[in-house]
Amino acid sequence: MANENIIVTTTENIPGQNYTVIGEAFGLTTQSKNFVSDIGAGLKNLVGGEIKAYTSMLHESRTKAIERLRDEAANMGADAVVMMRFDSGSIGGDMQSVVAYGTAVKFTD
DSSP states (O other), X not given: OGGGGSEEOSSSOOTTOXXXXXXXXXXXEEEEOOHHHHHHHHHHHHHOSOOHHHHHHHHHHHHHHHHHHHHHXXXXXXXXXXXXXXXXXXXTTTEEEEXXXXXXXXXXX
């Protein structure tokens, strides 16, 4: 997949690369777990500890958000995304929204 070649970094500079800024790029996903996972999470909440179903959901959400960020950057003609960050929030009690965002850039060298 061509979008896998798009560099995504949390740094402002990519060593050895000069670039021009194209603009903001975003990748967003909203996910929820199924009813059975919610029951298991509720029971785990009573005794404490990691709720693996939700940890897995957040990991999957971040991966999907970066994938969509790469897609948007590619559609903008970018070679990379710099200063990538995540933001997340809950929607209702059982949905999680994750956005990956950064600055799409085009290499000049």
